[in-house]
Amino acid sequence: MKISGAEIFLEALRREGVKVVFGYPGGVVLKVFDVLYDEKEIKVVLSRHEQGATHMADGYARATGRPGVVLVTSGPGATNTVTGIATAYMDSIPLVVFTGQVPTKMIGNDAFQEADIVGITRPCTKHSYLVKDVADLAGAIKEAFYIASTGRPGPVLVDIPKDVFLDKAEFRYPEEAKLRSYNPKYAGNKWQIKQAAQAIAKAKKPVIYAGGGVLLSGAAEELRDLAEITQIPVTLTLMGLGGFPGTHPLFLGMLGMHGTYQANMAVYRSDLVIAIGARFDDRVTGKVEEFCPEAKIIHVDIDPTSIKKNVHVDVPIVGDVKHVLRDLNTMLRELKEPWEAIRKAWLRQVAEWQAEHPPAYEWSDEVIKPQYVIEKIYDLTGGDAIITTEVGQCQMWTAQFFKFNRPRTFLNSGGLGTMGYGFPAAIGAQMAFPDRLVIDIAGDASLEMNIQELATAVIQRLPVKVAILNNRFLGMVRQWQELFFGGRYSSSDMTGQPDFVRLAEAYGAVGLRAEKPSEVEPVLKEAFRISRPVLIDCVVDRYENVFPMVPAGKGNHEMIFGQEKKSSERGLRAVG
Amino acid sequence: MRHIISIIVENKFGVLSRVAGLFSGRGYNIETVAVGPTLDPEVSQMTIVTNGDDQVLEQITKQLNKLIDVIKVVDLTEKEFVERETALIKVAPPPEGRAEVLRTAEIFRARIVDSSPKTSTLQVTGDEKKIAAIIELLKPYGIKDLVRTGKVAIARE
Numbered sequence: 001m002k003i004s005g006a007e008i009f010l011e012a013l014r015r016e017g018v019k020v021v022f023g024y025p026g027g028v029v030l031k032v033f034d035v036l037y038d039e040k041e042i043k044v045v046l047s048r049h050e051q052g053a054t055h056m057a058d059g060y061a062r063a064t065g066r067p068g069v070v071l072v073t074s075g076p077g078a079t080n081t082v083t084g085i086a087t088a089y090m091d092s093i094p095l096v097v098f099t100g101q102v103p104t105k106m107i108g109n110d111a112f113q114e115a116d117i118v119g120i121t122r123p124c125t126k127h128s129y130l131v132k133d134v135a136d137l138a139g140a141i142k143e144a145f146y147i148a149s150t151g152r153p154g155p156v157l158v159d160i161p162k163d164v165f166l167d168k169a170e171f172r173y174p175e176e177a178k179l180r181s182y183n184p185k186y187a188g189n190k191w192q193i194k195q196a197a198q199a200i201a202k203a204k205k206p207v208i209y210a211g212g213g214v215l216l217s218g219a220a221e222e223l224r225d226l227a228e229i230t231q232i233p234v235t236l237t238l239m240g241l242g243g244f245p246g247t248h249p250l251f252l253g254m255l256g257m258h259g260t261y262q263a264n265m266a267v268y269r270s271d272l273v274i275a276i277g278a279r280f281d282d283r284v285t286g287k288v289e290e291f292c293p294e295a296k297i298i299h300v301d302i303d304p305t306s307i308k309k310n311v312h313v314d315v316p317i318v319g320d321v322k323h324v325l326r327d328l329n330t331m332l333r334e335l336k337e338p339w340e341a342i343r344k345a346w347l348r349q350v351a352e353w354q355a356e357h358p359p360a361y362e363w364s365d366e367v368i369k370p371q372y373v374i375e376k377i378y379d380l381t382g383g384d385a386i387i388t389t390e391v392g393q394c395q396m397w398t399a400q401f402f403k404f405n406r407p408r409t410f411l412n413s414g415g416l417g418t419m420g421y422g423f424p425a426a427i428g429a430q431m432a433f434p435d436r437l438v439i440d441i442a443g444d445a446s447l448e449m450n451i452q453e454l455a456t457a458v459i460q461r462l463p464v465k466v467a468i469l470n471n472r473f474l475g476m477v478r479q480w481q482e483l484f485f486g487g488r489y490s491s492s493d494m495t496g497q498p499d500f501v502r503l504a505e506a507y508g509a510v511g512l513r514a515e516k517p518s519e520v521e522p523v524l525k526e527a528f529r530i531s532r533p534v535l536i537d538c539v540v541d542r543y544e545n546v547f548p549m550v551p552a553g554k555g556n557h558e559m560i561f562g563q564e565k566k567s568s569e570r571g572l573r574a575v576g
Numbered sequence: 577m578r579h580i581i582s583i584i585v586e587n588k589f590g591v592l593s594r595v596a597g598l599f600s601g602r603g604y605n606i607e608t609v610a611v612g613p614t615l616d617p618e619v620s621q622m623t624i625v626t627n628g629d630d631q632v633l634e635q636i637t638k639q640l641n642k643l644i645d646v647i648k649v650v651d652l653t654e655k656e657f658v659e660r661e662t663a664l665i666k667v668a669p670p671p672e673g674r675a676e677v678l679r680t681a682e683i684f685r686a687r688i689v690d691s692s693p694k695t696s697t698l699q700v701t702g703d704e705k706k707i708a709a710i711i712e713l714l715k716p717y718g719i720k721d722l723v724r725t726g727k728v729a730i731a732r733e
Contacts, residue, residue: 118590119590119593122590122593122594122597123597123601126644127644128590130589132589147644179644180647181586181644181645181646181647182644303642304638304641304642305635305639305642308631308634308635309635
C-alpha cells in the first residue's frame with residue numbers, strides 16, 4: 001500500500017525509536033505536523049524559536065546518547081537552526097534536523113520562504129540530504145540516523161520539499177544503512193596499541209588528557225581502568241568533564257586556558273601525553289609549541305583528521321575510544337609492572353603543584369561570589385544533577401567548582417561557545433529525564449539569548465532550574481577588557497537587565513532572588529523543592545574574574561592568578 | 577609542493593560543492609579541477625591540483641576521505657602517473673604571422689579546429705610544460721582567447 005511522504009516520515013521515526021521531536025511548524029511542513037497531531041508515541045515539543053528547538057534536541061542527545069530530532073519549516077525556520085547545528089557539529093553531537101523545503105518545482109526560483117539550507121549548512125553538518133523523490137525518503141532517513149550516530153557523531157540535515165511529504169510511495173525501510181564510502185573504524189590497530197602500551201610502561205611522567213570522545217564512546221569505565229591500572233593522573237577537557245570522576249584522587253581537574261595549575265603543569269612537564277578522544281583545541285593547548293615540549297604523544301581518536309592536525313603525534317591510533325582502551329588495558333595488565341612504585345615520585349610532584357595553587361576564590365560576607373553559588377549547588381545536590389551552562393564566566397566557574405562524577409551530566413557548548421545554549425539544552429535534558437534535577441547555570445546575558453523558551457518549559461511542565469549568576473555584564477568580555485584593554489568596558493555593560501523574578505512570573509514560572517551570601521542556600525533549597533520551572537536570580541559580584549588564566553598566545557605554564565594576589569587582604573577560600 | 581589528487585566520488589547532488597567547499601573552508605588552494613563520469617554511472621572522478629606541505633596534504637587527504645560521498649582518494653604525486661591537459665587557443669595573427677602559427681602548431685602537434693578570416697583556433701594536448709611552451713610561442717601573434725580543461729591524471733601500471 002502506498003502512503004504519503006508525511007506518513008513515511010512518521011513511520012521511519014518510529015522505526016528509529018524516536019520518542020520526542022523538537023520543532024516548530026510552518027507552511028511547507030503542515031502535512032507532516034498534521035500526521036503528528038494524532039501520534040501517541042512520539043511527543044512533539046513546540047519551542048518558541050527554532051534555535052531553541054535545535055539546542056533542546058542537542059541537550060537531549062548529550063544527556064541520553066541518542067540522536068536528537070528537530071523538525072522545522074523552510075526558509076527562516078531552517079536558517080534559525082543554523083547556530084544550533086553548528087553548536088552540535090563542533091562538539092560532535094548526533095542530531096537529525098528535518099527541514100521543510102519549497103516544492104521541488106519551485107526550488108531555485110527564490111520562492112516564498114525558500115532558503116538553500118543544504119548549501120548554508122554544508123560546512124557545519126556531518127552530511128546532508130535533499131530528498132527530491134518520495135521513493136528515496138525512507139532510505140535517506142535511515143542513512144541520516146546512521147551517519148549522525150556512528151563514527152564521530154554529528155548533525156545530519158534532511159531537507160524535504162513540500163510535494164515529497166504529499167506524494168505517495170510504498171513504505172520500505174532498510175534493515176541497515178550500507179554506504180560504500182562510509183565505514184567508521186572502531187577497533188584500533190593492535191600493533192599501534194602495543195606501541196602505546198610500551199610507551200606507557202617506559203614513561204616516568206605520563207599524563208592522560210581526555211576529552212569529549214570518552215563520553216561519546218561511553219568509555220568512562222575504561223578510562224578509569226586505564227588510570228587506576230597504571231596510576232597515571234588524568235586531566236579532562238571542558239567537553240570531557242564527567243568522563244572521569246571529579247572526586248578521584250588521580251583527577252587533576254580541567255586543563256587549558258582556565259584549567260588548574262596542576263593539570264597544566266603536569267602536561268607541560270610530562271614525558272608522555274596520552275590524548276584520548278580530544279583534539280588539541282587552542283583553548284586547551286595555549287601556545288601549542290609550549291603545551292608539552294618534552295613529551296611523546298599517544299593520540300587515540302575515531303576521526304583521523306583530528307590526529308596530527310595541530311601537533312605531531314608519535315603513536316597515532318585511529319579507533320573508537322572504548323574499543324582501543326579495552327585492548328590497551330588488557331595489554332597493560334599483562335605487563336604486571338609495579339605501577340604504584342614507578343609512579344610515586346611523579347604523583348608527589350603533581351600533589352605539590354596542587355598545594356601551590358589550589359582552585360580558590362576570594363570570599364566576601366557582603367556580596368555573593370558566583371563561585372559560591374556553584375559550590376552550594378554542588379553541596380545541596382551532592383553532585384547528583386544534570387548541569388548545563390551558558391557560555392563565558394558561568395561556564396568556566398562551573399567547570400572549575402562543580403565536581404562531575406558521572407558521564408553526560410555536564411552539557412555545555414564547548415567548541416562553538418554558543419551563548420543561549422544552556423537553557424534550551426536543559427529543557428531537552430529534562431524531557432529525557434523528567435525526574436532528575438536539571439539546572440542551567442547561566443549568565444544573565446546568555447540566558448536572554450533564548451529566554452523565550454521559558455514558555456516551553458512552563459507549557460511542558462518541566463521543572464528546569466536556572467541559576468542566574470547575574471553580574472549585569474558580559475562577564476568574560478568585561479574580564480578581557482579589564483585585563484587587556486585598560487578597563488574600557490565597551491558594549492559589555494548590561495545594566496538595565498529586566499527584573500528576572502517578575503519576568504519568570506510573567507511566563508508562569510517561579511522567580512526567586514538571592515542578594516546576600518546568606519540567602520544563597522535557602523533560596524536554592526526552595527528552588528529545588530519546587531516542581532516547576534524556577535529562575536533563581538543570584539545578584540553576584542559584578543567584577544569577579546575567572547582565574548587562573550592563560551593569556552592568549554602564552555604557554556599554559558604562564559598562568560596568571562589574579563585573586564590570590566589580593567588574598568592577604570581578605571580571606572582566601574580554598575576549595576577541596 | 578604541488579600534488580595531483582584523484583578523487584572517486586558518488587555521483588550525487590551537491591558533491592562538487594562539498595569537495596570545493598572543503599578546500600575553501602579550510603583554506604586549501606585549488607589550482608585546477610576536472611570532473612567527469614567513469615564507467616560506472618553512479619560514480620564520478622575528480623582530479624584536483626593543489627599545493628601544500630606534507631602536513632597540509634595529509635589533512636586534505638584525510639578531510640576528503642571524511643566526506644560521506646567520497647569513495648577513494650589517491651595522491652598521484654606519490655606514484656608514477658601520466659598527466660594531460662587540453663587547451664583551446666584562439667589566435668589572430670597578422671597576415672605575415674600566419675605561417676609561423678601553423679608551423680608552431682605542427683611542432684606541438686596541435687590541430688587547427690576552427691578558422692575564420694582573421695582567427696585560427698588551435699587544440700593542443702600535453703603536460704603542463706608543453707602547454708606553457710606553446711602559449712609562450714603564440715603570445716607574440718596575439719592570443720585572443722584561451723581555455724584550458726584543467727589537468728587529468730592517471731596512475732601508470
